[in-house]
Amino acid sequence: MRPFLALIERELKALFYSPVAYVVLGAFFLLTGLNFYSVVSAFSRGPAGVTLVEAYFNTIVFWFALLPVFPLLTMRLYAEEFRLGTWELLQTAPVRDWQIVLAKFLGVFCFYLLLWIPTTLYFAVFQWVTREDAAQALGAYGGSFLLILLMGAFFLSLGALCSALTSSQIVAWVTSFAVIVAVFFTGFLGYVVPNISQNLRDIVAYFSTAEHMYEFTRGLIDTRPLVYYLSLTVLLQFLTFLVLQSRRWRR
Amino acid sequence: MIEVEQLTKEYAGQAAVRGVSFKVGRGEIVGFLGPNGAGKSTTMRILACYLPATSGRARVAGFDVFEQSLEVRRRLGYLPENVPIPAELRVDEYLSYRAALRGLSGNRARARVAAAKEQCALGDVGRRIIGQLSKGYRQRVGLADALLHEPDLLILDEPTIGLDPEQIAQVRDLIRSLGERHTVLLSTHILPEVEAVCSRVIIIHRGRIAAQGTPAELTEQAHAATHIRIEAKPPAGAVDAAALLAALPGVEAVERVTGGAGEWRHFELRAAAGMDPREEVFRLASARGWTLREVSRRQPSLEEVFVRIIHSGEGEVNRES
Numbered sequence: 261m262r263p264f265l266a267l268i269e270r271e272l273k274a275l276f277y278s279p280v281a282y283v284v285l286g287a288f289f290l291l292t293g294l295n296f297y298s299v300v301s302a303f304s305r306g307p308a309g310v311t312l313v314e315a316y317f318n319t320i321v322f323w324f325a326l327l328p329v330f331p332l333l334t335m336r337l338y339a340e341e342f343r344l345g346t347w348e349l350l351q352t353a354p355v356r357d358w359q360i361v362l363a364k365f366l367g368v369f370c371f372y373l374l375l376w377i378p379t380t381l382y383f384a385v386f387q388w389v390t391r392e393d394a395a396q397a398l399g400a401y402g403g404s405f406l407l408i409l410l411m412g413a414f415f416l417s418l419g420a421l422c423s424a425l426t427s428s429q430i431v432a433w434v435t436s437f438a439v440i441v442a443v444f445f446t447g448f449l450g451y452v453v454p455n456i457s458q459n460l461r462d463i464v465a466y467f468s469t470a471e472h473m474y475e476f477t478r479g480l481i482d483t484r485p486l487v488y489y490l491s492l493t494v495l496l497q498f499l500t501f502l503v504l505q506s507r508r509w510r511r
Numbered sequence: 512m513i514e515v516e517q518l519t520k521e522y523a524g525q526a527a528v529r530g531v532s533f534k535v536g537r538g539e540i541v542g543f544l545g546p547n548g549a550g551k552s553t554t555m556r557i558l559a560c561y562l563p564a565t566s567g568r569a570r571v572a573g574f575d576v577f578e579q580s581l582e583v584r585r586r587l588g589y590l591p592e593n594v595p596i597p598a599e600l601r602v603d604e605y606l607s608y609r610a611a612l613r614g615l616s617g618n619r620a621r622a623r624v625a626a627a628k629e630q631c632a633l634g635d636v637g638r639r640i641i642g643q644l645s646k647g648y649r650q651r652v653g654l655a656d657a658l659l660h661e662p663d664l665l666i667l668d669e670p671t672i673g674l675d676p677e678q679i680a681q682v683r684d685l686i687r688s689l690g691e692r693h694t695v696l697l698s699t700h701i702l703p704e705v706e707a708v709c710s711r712v713i714i715i716h717r718g719r720i721a722a723q724g725t726p727a728e729l730t731e732q733a734h735a736a737t738h739i740r741i742e743a744k745p746p747a748g749a750v751d752a753a754a755l756l757a758a759l760p761g762v763e764a765v766e767r768v769t770g771g772a773g774e775w776r777h778f779e780l781r782a783a784a785g786m787d788p789r790e791e792v793f794r795l796a797s798a799r800g801w802t803l804r805e806v807s808r809r810q811p812s813l814e815e816v817f818v819r820i821i822h823s824g825e826g827e828v829n830r831e832s
């Protein structure tokens with residue numbers, strides 16, 4: 261357990277000692293702040309018919325702010341260690357590869373949690389000032405954040421895998437961003453492709469992250485997306501593990 | 512402690528190590544010697560469980576480096592070439608992290624970090640950021656890291672490169688003292704270093720073992736010539752002194768002559784393998800009436816042995832084991 265905790269701590273330190281982390285935090289706080297401001301000012305102009313949580317999580321600004329964050333947080337995970345050679349010292353220490361994979365993921369996931377502190381504060385302030393509920397029910401609240409966490413775990417795992425495949429952070433960023441954007445936009449295929457059958461459109465909607473967010477923020481919590489993100493996260497972590505193992509096997 | 516059998520490593524079809532076999536016993540300090548690109552680092556990386564071998568086997572403390580790598584890594588302190596340690600951490604932070612990775616915690620971890628820092632003269636840089644240290648200090652941090660868990664085996668890839676002369680001397684002392692309890696395999700280009708600290712040398716060239724043994728054995732194996740230096744004054748009008756010397760039994764050649772008849776002259780003879788012609792030289796001198804000022808024998812240095820082995824082609828000197 262001690263080596264495992266040390267690995268997580270090291271990962272968090274690596275993040276906090278790099279300017280990337282602060283730039284990401286700063287930019288994300290700024291953009292979500294803007295998002296909050298624009299949503300609230302729209303509210304103040306008249307009754308919106310949607311709750312704050314619903315409006316906040318479903319804007320273009322929100323997704324624009326969020327999607328690039330995943331590759332930015334994960335690009336250095338493995339690529340930097342390969343490039344600098346610190347991987348050699350990590351690989352020759354008595355720790356197992358799955359411990360490394362899990363520790364790196366948990367480290368970056370902890371950092372990801374920090375991103376959401378301002379958002380929860382916004383909602384609390386909103387409720388306190390307006391004495392209105394930010395969401396329809398506690399379920400919409402919890403559901404939204406649960407989705408944020410699981411979707412985050414999935415996208416971060418994707419980024420980690422891309423980072424484990426290269427020794428260039430830039431390549432890791434570009435490939436993981438491309439995949440994340442592709443996954444995200446798959447959900448919109450139903451609207452883009454003409455003459456698509458209703459069945460197919462429904463199937464595509466199952467995989468649509470934006471659709472999930474829309475449902476969850478309205479308090480319609482479905483277990484299927486949760487299972488979807490969770491199982492893909494596990495699969496991607498396993499693939500990352502295999503990629504690292506293959507470095508040990510490659511003769 | 513280390514058993515290597517027919518180890519081969521290919522990079523993209525190009526062999527870097529070809530069928531290397533050797534053994535290192537517990538408590539030995541063995542030096543890996545060889546020109547650039549000989550395959551020293553590659554072999555050490557395989558032993559440190561970082562690279563898989565293409566074929567062949569390597570065992571450390573009885574554990575296979577490929578199949579039981581975790582067991583090997585527990586017993587191993589490794590200093591890679593170029594010392595890739597994270598630049599953003601402070602020295603103390605880094606060493607405590609590495610101690611934790613080895614499963615050390617609490618007082619034991621603190622004590623080991625302090626001891627390793629002491630051994631590597633890192634006392635006053637604990638709070639410094641590694642990236643801002645000079646190369647020599649980074650090297651010492653890497654060395655301290657390798658010592659943290661008191662490993663049975665130390666694999667040090669060029670441990671003294673980039674150190675100042677005082678530190679080189681200290682690190683050599685350190686390695687010698689480590690040799691009392693640990694086994695050490697180190698690589699180096701510095702021949703005096705090998706003579707100073709190693710009980711045995713393995714010379715590797717183009718991925719093959721060219722020779723191995725104690726420095727003295729190597730000298731013998733390499734058939735490096737013993738040289739005899741003579742300073743003498745043959746009487747004026749004497750017959751050609753060099754020709755007389757060359758005709759002596761046990762003399763292979765007269766390599767260098769200075770001066771002319773009637774003055775002090777230097778001769779340098781190459782003795783035939785295993786022969787010592789100094790007595791013959793003395794008898795010749797007294798028979799011919801030469802005044803002798805010096806007859807001395809110079810053993811070949813490890814340097815000459817090394818150069819000779821490297822240039823004698825690939826692995827012709829030694830094929831045993």
Ligand SMILES: Nc1ncnc2c1ncn2[C@@H]1O[C@H](COP(=O)(O)OP(=O)(O)OP(=O)(O)O)[C@@H](O)[C@H]1O
Pocket residue numbers: 522523526527545546547548549550551552553554592
């Ligand atoms: N990652 C790699 N990919 C391809 N070839 C490599 C790689 N690493 C080493 N080599 C090649 O393997 C051979 C042996 O290299 P190695 O680093 O083991 O030499 P060395 O004895 O440590 O040399 P030096 O004294 O310069 O450190 C060299 O020809 C080198 O070019």
Ligand SMILES: [Mg+2]
Pocket residue numbers: 551552553592668
């Ligand atoms: Mg080398």
